[in-house]
Amino acid sequence: MGALDGLVIADFGRVLAGPYATMLLGDLGAEVVKVERPGVGDDTRRWGPPWVGDESSYFLGVNRNKLPMSLDLSGPEGLAEARRLVERADVVVENFMPGTMDRLGLGYEEVRAINPGIVYASITGFGGHNDLPGYDLLIQAVGGLMSITGPDAATPTKVGVAVVDVITGMHAALGILAALRHRDRTGEGQRVEVNLLSSLLSALANQTSGYVSAGVVPSAMGNRHPSIAPYELFATADRPLILAVGNDRQFGSLCKVLGLVDLATDECYATNTARVANRDALVAALEATLVTRTADEWFADLTAERVPCGPLNDIADAVALAERLGLAPVVEIDDPRRDAPLRQIANPIRLSATPATYRSAPPKLA
Structure with a gap:
């Protein structure tokens, strides 16, 4: 059994932060129902290359252990089905523009009215500000990360992966688990809110601490560390x-x-x-x-x-190193729809009694 067996998650997440959070929870046993628009699906289904056959490796990388559900939320039938899903769910995860779920009648207050124990996680770019789209590159720029990354102050540089989305997804998963712990004790659900900007400022750790506590505004130093040498x-x-x-x-x-x-x-x-x-x-x-x-x-x-x-190392070297160290970084997921098992990076959380499982490959678009 997985640590989260029996937990039902209604996943309205798209792109990276939301899907990454729900995949982590799905690996640990939760039943994740991924809601997508019919015939269109998650934006990342079209983000390639690289491709695995006709599927985006980006989408495949954050959507395993999920059950597909295609719903047209602009019509009454799709909305009715969505309400039935959230009524039986333990957790709702969404990262639409602020106000979207409220307009659909699927906001926190509406869902709590039919499901008082719901843990409702909202992921946004900047909190409740719907005039600011939350794309990782944008957050890296306005959140200060690019100002300390790169060879010098004149060459602001993004990190080579959407690291703010990943960090925010982890924060969302942590917040969800904390809210579920509270519900276990009290029976009371609650809203969980995380945003990309706040997650980045927290993750900047010593750099933001140096500013808010000592008034030092850091700048890019290439591969050097401001406080340690060599x-x-x-x-x-x-x-x-x-x-x-x-x-x-x-x-x-x-x-x-x-x-x-x-x-x-x-x-x-x-x-x-x-x-x-x-x-x-x-x-x-x-x-x-x-x-x-x-x-x-x-x-x-x-x-x-x-x-x-x-x-x-490059990425290939890094995976090879993890394999030599016995970390088993790659898992293979059998899927009758594919000619060969799907190779993916394993969940990094190791639990001695209830380890992560890889029950299903990412869903095809219905």
Whole structure:
């Protein structure tokens, strides 16, 4: 049995944040009913390449373990069926523009009237502001993420995945589970609201903390860290190597492996504060030695001394590393509609008694 067996989720989510949240819950046993427009479906069904046959790999990546339901919410029959679904559901998830579900008669107050125990999760871009569309790239820009990402302040750069949507989806799933825990104790449902901008500001962690608590507005530093050194990308004899040295012990071990033991006691580098202040000279000294051997050779020797480091991998390398470490990053889902099992990235949550299951491939569009 899954941890969430018996839980019914009415999934009105689209694109990434909502579908990612409901897929995580579906992997853990919930029955997720994905509501889509007949003949059109989720926008991501058309977001390709890459394609798997005639299906978008984007859509496939966030919609497994879901039952299909095609409903025309602009007509009375579709709305009636949607009301029957939310009446029997434990959870509703939606990420329409604010006010849309209210106009359809499927807003929180209407659903709570027929289903008092409902946990109703709304995902928006900016809270209740329906004049601001919530696209991940837009949030990365206006939310400050692009200002601290990239080689320098003159080159604002987006993260290479819709990370704000993913973070918000995780926040939504966490909020839903917290609300369900409250309902288990009291029988009372509630509304869960998350938005992309607030999720990003929370996830910016030390960067937003540095601003709100110390008044420091950060800017892009490339691969460097504002508060730690050495903590960046270094050249080697073949490909780049990341060093992520977080304390003085690790720095001493790094210097030992590199044959630069005098650096560990030099007052310019003996403490992290000193290393940050003298970062440029430190980087030059380290890189002069690092370029004499390959990244994999340094990786092996430095890891043996517990120095956090690693070569710069592409996605294929990353999956291969996880496989070598026994993390089982890829699962295969049998589906009679396809010629071969569908390969997907596994749910990262490991539960010893009620592990994630992969019961069904993403639904075809009805």
